[in-house]
Amino acid sequence: MSDPAITRGLGKGSIVLASRQSRLILAALAIIALPLIFTDTYWRTNLMICAINVLLALGLDFILGYTGQLNLGHSAFYGLGAYVSTLLIVKLGAPFWGAFVAGVVFAGLAGIFLSLFAVRLRGHYLAIASLGFAVIVYQILLNWISLTQGPLGIYGISPPPAIVVGGTTIVDFRNLTSFFYLVSGFTFLVYLLLDQLVRSPVGETLTAIREDEVSAASLGINGAAWKVFAFGVGAAIAGAAGCFYASFVGTLVPDAFYVSEAFTILAMVIVGGMGTLIGPVFGAILLTLLPEVLRGIGDLRLVVYGAALTFVVLFMPGGLVQAARFVQEKLRPGGQKT
Protein backbone atom coordinates (compact mmCIF):
# COMPACT_ATOMS: atom_id res chain seq x y z
CA MET A 1 0.00 0.00 0.00
CA SER A 2 2.24 2.77 -1.13
CA ASP A 3 1.27 6.39 -0.92
CA PRO A 4 0.14 7.41 -4.42
CA ALA A 5 1.85 10.78 -4.11
CA ILE A 6 5.21 9.13 -3.46
CA THR A 7 4.75 6.65 -6.30
CA ARG A 8 3.90 9.49 -8.64
CA GLY A 9 6.92 11.40 -7.40
CA LEU A 10 9.18 8.39 -7.92
CA GLY A 11 7.75 7.71 -11.34
CA LYS A 12 8.31 11.32 -12.35
CA GLY A 13 11.84 11.21 -10.99
CA SER A 14 12.79 8.13 -12.99
CA ILE A 15 11.26 9.64 -16.12
CA VAL A 16 13.37 12.78 -15.61
CA LEU A 17 16.44 10.61 -15.04
CA ALA A 18 15.74 8.50 -18.08
CA SER A 19 15.22 11.53 -20.28
CA ARG A 20 18.43 13.09 -18.92
CA GLN A 21 20.40 9.95 -19.75
CA SER A 22 18.81 9.64 -23.16
CA ARG A 23 19.62 13.30 -23.86
CA LEU A 24 23.26 12.74 -22.93
CA ILE A 25 23.44 9.64 -25.15
CA LEU A 26 21.82 11.64 -27.94
CA ALA A 27 24.40 14.40 -27.48
CA ALA A 28 27.25 11.86 -27.56
CA LEU A 29 25.84 10.34 -30.76
CA ALA A 30 25.54 13.81 -32.29
CA ILE A 31 29.20 14.50 -31.51
CA ILE A 32 30.23 11.23 -33.15
CA ALA A 33 28.02 11.78 -36.20
CA LEU A 34 28.84 15.45 -36.91
CA PRO A 35 32.28 15.09 -38.53
CA LEU A 36 30.95 12.13 -40.56
CA ILE A 37 28.13 14.28 -41.95
CA PHE A 38 30.26 17.37 -42.57
CA THR A 39 33.21 15.98 -44.49
CA ASP A 40 34.81 19.12 -45.96
CA THR A 41 37.62 20.89 -44.08
CA TYR A 42 35.70 24.17 -43.86
CA TRP A 43 32.82 22.73 -41.83
CA ARG A 44 35.09 20.48 -39.79
CA THR A 45 37.11 23.56 -38.83
CA ASN A 46 33.90 25.27 -37.78
CA LEU A 47 32.94 22.24 -35.68
CA MET A 48 36.31 22.41 -33.97
CA ILE A 49 35.87 26.12 -33.19
CA CYS A 50 32.39 25.32 -31.86
CA ALA A 51 33.83 22.73 -29.47
CA ILE A 52 36.49 25.17 -28.20
CA ASN A 53 33.91 27.96 -27.77
CA VAL A 54 31.54 25.64 -25.89
CA LEU A 55 34.40 24.85 -23.51
CA LEU A 56 35.07 28.57 -22.98
CA ALA A 57 31.37 29.36 -22.46
CA LEU A 58 31.00 26.52 -19.92
CA GLY A 59 33.92 27.89 -17.90
CA LEU A 60 32.58 31.44 -17.89
CA ASP A 61 29.05 30.28 -17.10
CA PHE A 62 30.30 28.40 -14.04
CA ILE A 63 31.80 31.67 -12.75
CA LEU A 64 29.04 34.06 -13.85
CA GLY A 65 25.91 31.95 -13.85
CA TYR A 66 26.53 29.86 -10.74
CA THR A 67 28.27 32.34 -8.42
CA GLY A 68 27.20 35.65 -9.97
CA GLN A 69 30.74 36.96 -10.49
CA LEU A 70 30.91 39.11 -13.63
CA ASN A 71 34.25 38.10 -15.15
CA LEU A 72 35.09 40.39 -18.08
CA GLY A 73 38.57 38.93 -18.46
CA HIS A 74 37.91 35.36 -19.60
CA SER A 75 40.11 36.01 -22.65
CA ALA A 76 43.09 36.36 -20.29
CA PHE A 77 42.78 32.79 -18.94
CA TYR A 78 42.23 31.47 -22.46
CA GLY A 79 45.42 33.26 -23.57
CA LEU A 80 47.43 32.16 -20.54
CA GLY A 81 46.52 28.52 -21.15
CA ALA A 82 47.49 28.81 -24.81
CA TYR A 83 50.79 30.63 -24.27
CA VAL A 84 51.98 28.71 -21.19
CA SER A 85 51.45 25.30 -22.81
CA THR A 86 52.88 26.36 -26.18
CA LEU A 87 55.97 28.02 -24.67
CA LEU A 88 56.66 24.93 -22.57
CA ILE A 89 56.51 22.78 -25.71
CA VAL A 90 58.42 25.14 -28.02
CA LYS A 91 61.05 26.54 -25.64
CA LEU A 92 61.60 23.66 -23.21
CA GLY A 93 60.54 20.69 -25.32
CA ALA A 94 57.97 19.56 -22.78
CA PRO A 95 55.63 16.70 -23.78
CA PHE A 96 52.19 17.86 -24.96
CA TRP A 97 50.07 16.46 -22.14
CA GLY A 98 52.50 17.70 -19.49
CA ALA A 99 52.32 21.18 -21.00
CA PHE A 100 48.54 20.85 -21.20
CA VAL A 101 48.29 20.18 -17.47
CA ALA A 102 50.69 23.05 -16.75
CA GLY A 103 48.61 25.45 -18.88
CA VAL A 104 45.39 24.41 -17.15
CA VAL A 105 46.90 24.73 -13.67
CA PHE A 106 48.50 28.09 -14.49
CA ALA A 107 45.23 29.55 -15.81
CA GLY A 108 43.37 28.22 -12.76
CA LEU A 109 45.90 29.75 -10.38
CA ALA A 110 45.69 33.08 -12.25
CA GLY A 111 41.90 32.98 -11.76
CA ILE A 112 42.31 32.30 -8.04
CA PHE A 113 44.86 35.12 -7.78
CA LEU A 114 42.50 37.59 -9.45
CA SER A 115 39.39 36.62 -7.51
CA LEU A 116 41.28 36.91 -4.21
CA PHE A 117 41.61 40.65 -4.92
CA ALA A 118 37.98 41.32 -5.61
CA VAL A 119 36.11 38.64 -3.67
CA ARG A 120 35.25 40.93 -0.76
CA LEU A 121 33.88 43.60 -3.07
CA ARG A 122 30.69 44.17 -4.99
CA GLY A 123 30.23 42.84 -8.50
CA HIS A 124 31.28 45.99 -10.27
CA TYR A 125 34.75 45.97 -8.77
CA LEU A 126 35.39 42.43 -9.97
CA ALA A 127 34.05 43.34 -13.44
CA ILE A 128 36.55 46.18 -13.76
CA ALA A 129 39.44 44.37 -12.07
CA SER A 130 38.98 41.37 -14.41
CA LEU A 131 38.77 43.67 -17.44
CA GLY A 132 42.00 45.30 -16.26
CA PHE A 133 43.58 41.88 -15.81
CA ALA A 134 42.68 40.99 -19.40
CA VAL A 135 44.28 44.23 -20.61
CA ILE A 136 47.46 43.52 -18.60
CA VAL A 137 47.77 39.96 -19.91
CA TYR A 138 47.23 41.15 -23.50
CA GLN A 139 49.87 43.89 -23.09
CA ILE A 140 52.35 41.42 -21.59
CA LEU A 141 51.82 38.95 -24.47
CA LEU A 142 52.27 41.83 -26.91
CA ASN A 143 55.31 43.49 -25.31
CA TRP A 144 57.38 40.64 -23.84
CA ILE A 145 58.86 40.03 -27.27
CA SER A 146 61.85 37.95 -26.13
CA LEU A 147 59.45 35.35 -24.74
CA THR A 148 56.26 35.52 -26.84
CA GLN A 149 57.63 37.11 -30.04
CA GLY A 150 54.94 39.77 -29.56
CA PRO A 151 52.78 40.63 -32.59
CA LEU A 152 54.96 38.44 -34.86
CA GLY A 153 53.47 35.39 -33.18
CA ILE A 154 54.64 31.80 -32.69
CA TYR A 155 54.37 29.50 -35.71
CA GLY A 156 54.41 25.78 -36.40
CA ILE A 157 52.80 24.52 -33.20
CA SER A 158 52.15 20.81 -33.63
CA PRO A 159 48.95 18.95 -32.73
CA PRO A 160 48.94 16.49 -29.80
CA PRO A 161 51.19 13.44 -30.39
CA ALA A 162 49.61 10.41 -32.03
CA ILE A 163 48.59 7.50 -29.84
CA VAL A 164 50.93 4.67 -30.78
CA VAL A 165 50.57 1.14 -29.43
CA GLY A 166 53.30 -1.39 -30.25
CA GLY A 167 54.66 0.60 -33.19
CA THR A 168 51.35 1.10 -35.00
CA THR A 169 49.61 4.46 -34.96
CA ILE A 170 46.11 4.10 -33.59
CA VAL A 171 44.93 7.71 -33.46
CA ASP A 172 46.70 10.49 -35.35
CA PHE A 173 45.60 13.98 -34.26
CA ARG A 174 46.82 15.53 -37.50
CA ASN A 175 43.56 14.10 -38.77
CA LEU A 176 40.93 16.79 -38.15
CA THR A 177 38.22 14.27 -37.27
CA SER A 178 40.34 12.59 -34.56
CA PHE A 179 41.30 15.98 -33.14
CA PHE A 180 37.62 17.00 -33.11
CA TYR A 181 36.72 13.83 -31.21
CA LEU A 182 39.47 14.60 -28.70
CA VAL A 183 38.34 18.20 -28.04
CA SER A 184 34.60 17.53 -28.12
CA GLY A 185 35.10 14.44 -25.95
CA PHE A 186 36.99 16.57 -23.44
CA THR A 187 34.25 19.22 -23.60
CA PHE A 188 31.59 16.55 -23.06
CA LEU A 189 33.52 15.28 -20.04
CA VAL A 190 33.77 18.81 -18.60
CA TYR A 191 30.02 19.21 -19.12
CA LEU A 192 29.30 15.94 -17.29
CA LEU A 193 31.58 16.87 -14.39
CA LEU A 194 30.08 20.36 -14.05
CA ASP A 195 26.60 18.84 -14.32
CA GLN A 196 27.37 16.45 -11.46
CA LEU A 197 28.91 19.31 -9.49
CA VAL A 198 25.94 21.69 -9.79
CA ARG A 199 23.51 18.88 -8.89
CA SER A 200 25.52 18.01 -5.80
CA PRO A 201 25.29 19.95 -2.51
CA VAL A 202 28.16 22.07 -3.85
CA GLY A 203 25.83 23.38 -6.57
CA GLU A 204 23.19 24.28 -4.00
CA THR A 205 25.81 26.07 -1.94
CA LEU A 206 26.96 28.08 -4.96
CA THR A 207 23.39 29.03 -5.87
CA ALA A 208 22.72 30.10 -2.29
CA ILE A 209 25.76 32.39 -2.44
CA ARG A 210 24.65 33.85 -5.76
CA GLU A 211 21.13 34.55 -4.54
CA ASP A 212 21.97 35.98 -1.13
CA GLU A 213 25.49 35.85 0.23
CA VAL A 214 24.56 37.26 3.65
CA SER A 215 21.89 34.62 4.27
CA ALA A 216 24.28 31.93 3.04
CA ALA A 217 26.91 33.19 5.50
CA SER A 218 24.37 32.95 8.31
CA LEU A 219 24.09 29.23 7.50
CA GLY A 220 27.82 28.86 7.95
CA ILE A 221 28.78 28.96 4.27
CA ASN A 222 32.11 30.62 3.54
CA GLY A 223 30.99 32.55 0.46
CA ALA A 224 34.40 34.03 -0.33
CA ALA A 225 36.13 30.64 -0.45
CA TRP A 226 33.48 29.11 -2.72
CA LYS A 227 33.63 32.11 -5.07
CA VAL A 228 37.40 31.76 -5.36
CA PHE A 229 36.97 28.02 -5.99
CA ALA A 230 34.43 28.62 -8.78
CA PHE A 231 36.62 31.27 -10.36
CA GLY A 232 39.60 28.92 -10.32
CA VAL A 233 37.62 26.09 -11.94
CA GLY A 234 36.20 28.36 -14.66
CA ALA A 235 39.60 29.87 -15.42
CA ALA A 236 41.23 26.42 -15.59
CA ILE A 237 38.62 25.29 -18.14
CA ALA A 238 39.46 28.36 -20.24
CA GLY A 239 43.13 27.37 -19.95
CA ALA A 240 42.33 23.93 -21.41
CA ALA A 241 40.49 25.63 -24.29
CA GLY A 242 43.60 27.74 -24.88
CA CYS A 243 45.88 24.68 -25.12
CA PHE A 244 43.58 23.04 -27.67
CA TYR A 245 43.24 26.28 -29.63
CA ALA A 246 47.03 26.70 -29.95
CA SER A 247 47.64 23.14 -31.14
CA PHE A 248 44.64 23.28 -33.49
CA VAL A 249 45.39 26.61 -35.20
CA GLY A 250 49.17 26.08 -35.13
CA THR A 251 49.95 29.80 -34.68
CA LEU A 252 49.63 32.10 -31.68
CA VAL A 253 49.27 35.88 -31.84
CA PRO A 254 48.22 38.08 -28.89
CA ASP A 255 45.29 39.54 -30.86
CA ALA A 256 43.41 36.23 -30.53
CA PHE A 257 43.14 36.99 -26.79
CA TYR A 258 42.18 40.66 -26.92
CA VAL A 259 39.46 41.89 -24.55
CA SER A 260 36.83 41.69 -27.30
CA GLU A 261 37.22 37.89 -27.16
CA ALA A 262 36.02 38.02 -23.54
CA PHE A 263 32.93 39.93 -24.65
CA THR A 264 32.30 37.35 -27.37
CA ILE A 265 32.34 34.54 -24.79
CA LEU A 266 30.10 36.63 -22.52
CA ALA A 267 27.61 37.02 -25.37
CA MET A 268 27.58 33.21 -25.85
CA VAL A 269 26.75 32.63 -22.18
CA ILE A 270 24.09 35.35 -21.99
CA VAL A 271 22.41 34.46 -25.30
CA GLY A 272 22.30 30.78 -24.31
CA GLY A 273 21.04 31.44 -20.80
CA MET A 274 23.38 31.93 -17.86
CA GLY A 275 22.95 29.80 -14.78
CA THR A 276 22.14 26.70 -16.84
CA LEU A 277 24.76 24.41 -18.37
CA ILE A 278 22.91 23.53 -21.54
CA GLY A 279 22.20 27.18 -22.42
CA PRO A 280 25.82 28.28 -22.96
CA VAL A 281 26.43 25.14 -25.08
CA PHE A 282 23.75 26.23 -27.56
CA GLY A 283 24.68 29.89 -27.18
CA ALA A 284 28.27 29.10 -28.18
CA ILE A 285 27.21 26.94 -31.13
CA LEU A 286 24.67 29.51 -32.36
CA LEU A 287 27.01 32.51 -32.13
CA THR A 288 29.89 30.58 -33.74
CA LEU A 289 27.86 29.31 -36.69
CA LEU A 290 25.49 32.25 -37.21
CA PRO A 291 28.16 34.53 -38.73
CA GLU A 292 29.28 31.65 -40.99
CA VAL A 293 25.72 31.11 -42.21
CA LEU A 294 25.21 34.84 -42.73
CA ARG A 295 28.41 35.22 -44.72
CA GLY A 296 27.11 38.33 -46.48
CA ILE A 297 27.32 40.42 -43.33
CA GLY A 298 31.13 40.22 -43.26
CA ASP A 299 32.43 42.89 -40.89
CA LEU A 300 29.08 43.15 -39.16
CA ARG A 301 29.75 39.88 -37.25
CA LEU A 302 30.50 41.69 -34.01
CA VAL A 303 27.56 44.05 -34.52
CA VAL A 304 25.34 40.96 -34.44
CA TYR A 305 27.04 39.80 -31.21
CA GLY A 306 26.53 43.19 -29.59
CA ALA A 307 22.91 43.44 -30.67
CA ALA A 308 22.20 39.87 -29.50
CA LEU A 309 23.75 40.63 -26.10
CA THR A 310 21.72 43.82 -25.63
CA PHE A 311 18.38 42.50 -26.81
CA VAL A 312 18.61 39.23 -24.88
CA VAL A 313 19.32 41.11 -21.64
CA LEU A 314 16.48 43.55 -22.31
CA PHE A 315 13.75 41.20 -23.51
CA MET A 316 14.73 37.61 -22.67
CA PRO A 317 17.22 37.54 -19.78
CA GLY A 318 16.95 33.73 -19.59
CA GLY A 319 18.32 33.43 -23.13
CA LEU A 320 17.64 30.45 -25.40
CA VAL A 321 16.72 28.28 -22.40
CA GLN A 322 13.92 30.68 -21.46
CA ALA A 323 12.73 30.76 -25.07
CA ALA A 324 12.72 26.94 -25.25
CA ARG A 325 10.70 26.66 -22.02
CA PHE A 326 8.24 29.22 -23.31
CA VAL A 327 7.71 27.25 -26.53
CA GLN A 328 7.42 23.98 -24.57
CA GLU A 329 4.69 25.44 -22.36
CA LYS A 330 2.77 26.75 -25.37
CA LEU A 331 2.91 23.35 -27.05
CA ARG A 332 1.85 21.35 -23.99
CA PRO A 333 -1.83 20.39 -24.14
CA GLY A 334 -3.83 22.65 -21.85
CA GLY A 335 -0.91 25.06 -21.85
CA GLN A 336 -0.89 25.58 -18.09
CA LYS A 337 2.25 26.17 -16.07
CA THR A 338 3.59 23.43 -13.82
Place this chain on the structure above:
Amino acid sequence: MTTTIVLQQAINGVVLGSLYVLVALGLTLIYGVLVQINFAHADFVTLGAFAAYFFMHLVGAGYILSIGVACIVGAALGWLINASIFTPLRRKGNELLPLIATIGVSVMMQNLMLTWFGPIPYAFETQYSSQVFRFGGIFVSWQNVIIIAVSSIAIALLYAFMKFTFLGKALRAVSQDRETAGLMGINPNYLIMLTFVIASALAGMAGAMLAPVLVLTPFAGTSVIVKAFAIVIIGGFGNVEGTILAGLIVGLIESYTTQFLDPGLIDIVVFALLLLMLAIKPTGLIAERREENV
Protein backbone atom coordinates in the same frame (compact mmCIF):
# COMPACT_ATOMS: atom_id res chain seq x y z
CA MET B 1 68.07 69.21 -18.96
CA THR B 2 66.44 66.50 -16.86
CA THR B 3 64.38 69.11 -14.99
CA THR B 4 63.10 70.40 -18.32
CA ILE B 5 62.04 66.90 -19.36
CA VAL B 6 60.34 66.31 -16.03
CA LEU B 7 58.46 69.62 -16.28
CA GLN B 8 57.57 69.07 -19.95
CA GLN B 9 56.15 65.63 -19.14
CA ALA B 10 54.32 67.13 -16.15
CA ILE B 11 52.47 69.44 -18.58
CA ASN B 12 51.64 66.50 -20.88
CA GLY B 13 50.53 64.45 -17.89
CA VAL B 14 48.20 67.17 -16.64
CA VAL B 15 46.73 67.60 -20.14
CA LEU B 16 45.98 63.87 -20.42
CA GLY B 17 44.93 63.67 -16.79
CA SER B 18 42.34 66.43 -17.07
CA LEU B 19 40.80 64.69 -20.07
CA TYR B 20 40.69 61.38 -18.17
CA VAL B 21 39.05 63.25 -15.29
CA LEU B 22 36.27 64.46 -17.63
CA VAL B 23 35.59 60.88 -18.77
CA ALA B 24 35.87 59.33 -15.31
CA LEU B 25 33.69 62.00 -13.65
CA GLY B 26 30.81 60.95 -15.90
CA LEU B 27 31.18 57.32 -14.82
CA THR B 28 31.41 58.24 -11.17
CA LEU B 29 28.38 60.60 -11.29
CA ILE B 30 26.24 57.86 -12.82
CA TYR B 31 27.52 55.37 -10.25
CA GLY B 32 26.64 57.87 -7.54
CA VAL B 33 22.94 58.17 -8.39
CA LEU B 34 22.30 54.73 -9.88
CA VAL B 35 25.03 52.35 -8.59
CA GLN B 36 25.42 51.26 -12.22
CA ILE B 37 28.18 51.38 -14.80
CA ASN B 38 27.62 52.54 -18.36
CA PHE B 39 30.10 50.54 -20.43
CA ALA B 40 29.17 52.42 -23.61
CA HIS B 41 30.57 55.63 -22.06
CA ALA B 42 33.75 54.90 -24.08
CA ASP B 43 31.88 55.10 -27.35
CA PHE B 44 30.31 58.42 -26.38
CA VAL B 45 33.89 59.69 -26.18
CA THR B 46 34.66 58.30 -29.65
CA LEU B 47 31.42 59.55 -31.21
CA GLY B 48 32.01 62.98 -29.66
CA ALA B 49 35.43 63.01 -31.31
CA PHE B 50 34.03 62.02 -34.72
CA ALA B 51 31.20 64.56 -34.39
CA ALA B 52 33.75 67.32 -33.75
CA TYR B 53 35.95 66.10 -36.62
CA PHE B 54 33.15 66.04 -39.18
CA PHE B 55 31.67 69.31 -37.95
CA MET B 56 35.05 70.97 -38.49
CA HIS B 57 35.84 69.36 -41.84
CA LEU B 58 32.43 69.22 -43.50
CA VAL B 59 30.82 72.36 -42.08
CA GLY B 60 34.08 74.27 -41.80
CA ALA B 61 33.36 75.49 -38.28
CA GLY B 62 35.94 76.52 -35.69
CA TYR B 63 37.41 74.10 -33.16
CA ILE B 64 35.83 75.67 -30.06
CA LEU B 65 32.37 75.48 -31.64
CA SER B 66 32.89 71.81 -32.56
CA ILE B 67 33.71 71.00 -28.93
CA GLY B 68 30.22 72.33 -28.20
CA VAL B 69 28.75 70.07 -30.90
CA ALA B 70 30.53 67.04 -29.42
CA CYS B 71 29.01 67.99 -26.08
CA ILE B 72 25.50 68.00 -27.56
CA VAL B 73 26.06 64.65 -29.34
CA GLY B 74 27.26 63.15 -26.06
CA ALA B 75 24.25 64.52 -24.16
CA ALA B 76 21.84 63.08 -26.73
CA LEU B 77 23.49 59.65 -26.51
CA GLY B 78 23.33 59.79 -22.72
CA TRP B 79 19.62 60.53 -22.79
CA LEU B 80 19.11 57.69 -25.26
CA ILE B 81 20.99 55.02 -23.30
CA ASN B 82 19.21 55.95 -20.08
CA ALA B 83 15.81 55.75 -21.74
CA SER B 84 16.49 52.54 -23.67
CA ILE B 85 18.64 50.46 -21.28
CA PHE B 86 18.79 51.75 -17.72
CA THR B 87 15.16 52.80 -17.21
CA PRO B 88 13.63 49.47 -18.42
CA LEU B 89 16.19 47.38 -16.49
CA ARG B 90 15.89 49.35 -13.23
CA ARG B 91 12.67 47.55 -12.38
CA LYS B 92 14.41 44.16 -12.54
CA GLY B 93 16.82 45.30 -9.84
CA ASN B 94 19.80 43.21 -10.97
CA GLU B 95 23.13 44.96 -10.51
CA LEU B 96 24.94 43.24 -13.39
CA LEU B 97 22.33 43.09 -16.18
CA PRO B 98 22.55 46.79 -17.18
CA LEU B 99 26.35 46.52 -17.31
CA ILE B 100 26.11 43.48 -19.60
CA ALA B 101 23.52 45.22 -21.80
CA THR B 102 25.77 48.27 -22.21
CA ILE B 103 28.70 46.00 -23.13
CA GLY B 104 26.44 44.83 -25.97
CA VAL B 105 25.69 48.43 -26.95
CA SER B 106 29.40 49.22 -26.86
CA VAL B 107 30.39 46.27 -29.08
CA MET B 108 27.60 47.22 -31.48
CA MET B 109 28.55 50.93 -31.66
CA GLN B 110 32.28 50.26 -32.09
CA ASN B 111 31.77 47.90 -34.97
CA LEU B 112 29.17 50.11 -36.64
CA MET B 113 31.68 52.97 -36.45
CA LEU B 114 34.30 50.61 -37.87
CA THR B 115 32.14 49.93 -40.93
CA TRP B 116 31.27 53.62 -41.36
CA PHE B 117 34.62 55.27 -40.67
CA GLY B 118 37.10 52.45 -41.39
CA PRO B 119 40.09 51.33 -39.33
CA ILE B 120 42.56 53.93 -40.66
CA PRO B 121 43.29 56.65 -38.06
CA TYR B 122 41.98 60.13 -38.84
CA ALA B 123 44.41 63.06 -38.52
CA PHE B 124 42.55 65.50 -36.31
CA GLU B 125 44.61 68.69 -36.69
CA THR B 126 43.35 71.96 -35.30
CA GLN B 127 44.83 75.40 -35.91
CA TYR B 128 45.98 75.35 -32.29
CA SER B 129 48.04 72.15 -32.49
CA SER B 130 50.94 73.81 -34.29
CA GLN B 131 50.90 77.13 -32.41
CA VAL B 132 53.47 76.66 -29.69
CA PHE B 133 54.93 79.09 -27.20
CA ARG B 134 58.00 78.73 -25.00
CA PHE B 135 57.80 79.05 -21.28
CA GLY B 136 61.30 78.81 -19.84
CA GLY B 137 62.65 75.68 -21.47
CA ILE B 138 59.21 74.10 -21.88
CA PHE B 139 57.11 74.07 -25.03
CA VAL B 140 53.36 74.45 -24.65
CA SER B 141 50.92 74.28 -27.56
CA TRP B 142 47.74 76.33 -27.56
CA GLN B 143 45.89 73.05 -27.98
CA ASN B 144 47.14 72.04 -24.54
CA VAL B 145 46.14 75.42 -23.09
CA ILE B 146 42.63 75.00 -24.51
CA ILE B 147 42.35 71.45 -23.11
CA ILE B 148 43.40 72.50 -19.62
CA ALA B 149 41.24 75.66 -19.69
CA VAL B 150 38.07 73.99 -21.03
CA SER B 151 38.28 70.98 -18.75
CA SER B 152 39.06 73.12 -15.68
CA ILE B 153 36.06 75.34 -16.44
CA ALA B 154 33.83 72.28 -16.99
CA ILE B 155 34.97 70.63 -13.76
CA ALA B 156 34.59 73.90 -11.80
CA LEU B 157 31.08 74.47 -13.21
CA LEU B 158 30.10 70.91 -12.33
CA TYR B 159 31.47 71.34 -8.84
CA ALA B 160 29.61 74.64 -8.36
CA PHE B 161 26.43 73.07 -9.73
CA MET B 162 26.65 70.18 -7.28
CA LYS B 163 27.47 72.40 -4.31
CA PHE B 164 25.44 75.57 -4.76
CA THR B 165 22.32 74.94 -6.85
CA PHE B 166 19.09 73.34 -5.71
CA LEU B 167 19.26 70.71 -8.44
CA GLY B 168 22.82 69.85 -7.46
CA LYS B 169 21.76 69.44 -3.86
CA ALA B 170 18.86 67.22 -4.96
CA LEU B 171 21.31 65.16 -7.01
CA ARG B 172 23.55 64.60 -4.03
CA ALA B 173 20.49 63.71 -1.97
CA VAL B 174 19.49 61.09 -4.54
CA SER B 175 22.97 59.59 -4.55
CA GLN B 176 22.94 59.34 -0.76
CA ASP B 177 19.52 57.75 -0.47
CA ARG B 178 17.25 57.46 -3.48
CA GLU B 179 14.12 56.44 -1.60
CA THR B 180 14.27 59.09 1.10
CA ALA B 181 15.03 61.71 -1.54
CA GLY B 182 11.87 60.56 -3.33
CA LEU B 183 9.88 61.04 -0.12
CA MET B 184 11.20 64.62 0.10
CA GLY B 185 9.48 65.40 -3.20
CA ILE B 186 12.52 64.93 -5.43
CA ASN B 187 11.80 63.12 -8.68
CA PRO B 188 14.64 60.57 -8.91
CA ASN B 189 13.84 59.61 -12.50
CA TYR B 190 14.30 63.20 -13.69
CA LEU B 191 17.57 63.52 -11.79
CA ILE B 192 18.90 60.21 -13.08
CA MET B 193 18.14 61.38 -16.63
CA LEU B 194 19.87 64.71 -15.90
CA THR B 195 22.93 62.88 -14.55
CA PHE B 196 23.19 60.76 -17.69
CA VAL B 197 22.92 63.84 -19.91
CA ILE B 198 25.59 65.76 -17.95
CA ALA B 199 27.93 62.76 -17.68
CA SER B 200 27.68 61.95 -21.39
CA ALA B 201 28.07 65.60 -22.43
CA LEU B 202 31.37 65.58 -20.52
CA ALA B 203 32.38 62.38 -22.37
CA GLY B 204 31.59 63.92 -25.77
CA MET B 205 33.52 67.04 -24.86
CA ALA B 206 36.50 64.95 -23.72
CA GLY B 207 36.39 63.10 -27.05
CA ALA B 208 36.63 66.32 -29.06
CA MET B 209 39.71 67.32 -27.08
CA LEU B 210 41.32 63.87 -26.88
CA ALA B 211 41.26 63.20 -30.61
CA PRO B 212 43.95 65.78 -31.49
CA VAL B 213 46.16 64.36 -28.69
CA LEU B 214 45.72 60.64 -29.39
CA VAL B 215 44.79 58.93 -32.68
CA LEU B 216 41.18 59.01 -33.83
CA THR B 217 39.90 55.51 -34.67
CA PRO B 218 36.59 53.78 -33.83
CA PHE B 219 38.40 52.25 -30.85
CA ALA B 220 39.87 55.51 -29.50
CA GLY B 221 37.43 55.59 -26.60
CA THR B 222 38.23 52.06 -25.46
CA SER B 223 41.83 52.80 -24.53
CA VAL B 224 40.60 55.81 -22.57
CA ILE B 225 37.69 54.11 -20.84
CA VAL B 226 39.85 51.31 -19.46
CA LYS B 227 41.96 53.94 -17.72
CA ALA B 228 38.83 55.85 -16.68
CA PHE B 229 37.52 52.70 -14.95
CA ALA B 230 40.82 52.37 -13.13
CA ILE B 231 40.62 56.05 -12.11
CA VAL B 232 37.08 55.62 -10.78
CA ILE B 233 38.18 52.72 -8.56
CA ILE B 234 41.43 54.36 -7.46
CA GLY B 235 39.55 57.55 -6.59
CA GLY B 236 36.65 55.71 -4.96
CA PHE B 237 33.36 54.92 -6.75
CA GLY B 238 31.01 57.94 -6.64
CA ASN B 239 33.66 60.24 -5.14
CA VAL B 240 34.19 63.44 -7.18
CA GLU B 241 37.29 64.79 -5.40
CA GLY B 242 38.97 61.37 -5.39
CA THR B 243 38.28 60.97 -9.12
CA ILE B 244 39.92 64.32 -9.96
CA LEU B 245 43.01 63.43 -7.92
CA ALA B 246 43.25 59.90 -9.35
CA GLY B 247 42.75 61.18 -12.92
CA LEU B 248 45.68 63.58 -12.62
CA ILE B 249 47.84 60.83 -11.07
CA VAL B 250 47.06 58.42 -13.93
CA GLY B 251 47.79 61.17 -16.51
CA LEU B 252 51.18 61.80 -14.91
CA ILE B 253 51.93 58.05 -14.68
CA GLU B 254 51.19 57.77 -18.40
CA SER B 255 53.47 60.65 -19.45
CA TYR B 256 56.37 59.60 -17.20
CA THR B 257 56.07 55.92 -18.16
CA THR B 258 56.23 56.95 -21.82
CA GLN B 259 59.29 59.13 -21.19
CA PHE B 260 61.35 56.98 -18.83
CA LEU B 261 60.16 53.39 -19.34
CA ASP B 262 58.15 52.11 -22.32
CA PRO B 263 54.72 53.14 -23.69
CA GLY B 264 53.70 49.46 -23.72
CA LEU B 265 53.92 49.44 -19.93
CA ILE B 266 51.31 52.19 -19.31
CA ASP B 267 48.30 49.91 -18.90
CA ILE B 268 50.32 47.45 -16.84
CA VAL B 269 51.46 50.17 -14.40
CA VAL B 270 47.97 51.69 -14.13
CA PHE B 271 46.30 48.34 -13.49
CA ALA B 272 48.96 47.20 -11.07
CA LEU B 273 48.06 50.36 -9.12
CA LEU B 274 44.36 49.44 -9.41
CA LEU B 275 44.92 45.92 -8.05
CA LEU B 276 47.08 47.35 -5.27
CA MET B 277 44.27 49.78 -4.32
CA LEU B 278 41.73 46.95 -4.33
CA ALA B 279 43.96 44.96 -2.02
CA ILE B 280 44.80 47.67 0.51
CA LYS B 281 42.17 50.43 0.31
CA PRO B 282 39.15 49.50 -1.83
CA THR B 283 37.27 52.62 -0.72
CA GLY B 284 39.58 54.76 -2.83
CA LEU B 285 42.11 57.52 -2.24
CA ILE B 286 39.72 59.80 -0.38
CA ALA B 287 37.68 57.95 2.19
CA GLU B 288 34.06 57.44 1.22
CA ARG B 289 31.41 58.28 3.77
CA ARG B 290 29.13 55.47 2.67
CA GLU B 291 30.35 52.05 3.63
CA GLU B 292 27.86 49.92 1.72
CA ASN B 293 29.72 50.44 -1.54
CA VAL B 294 32.19 47.81 -0.54
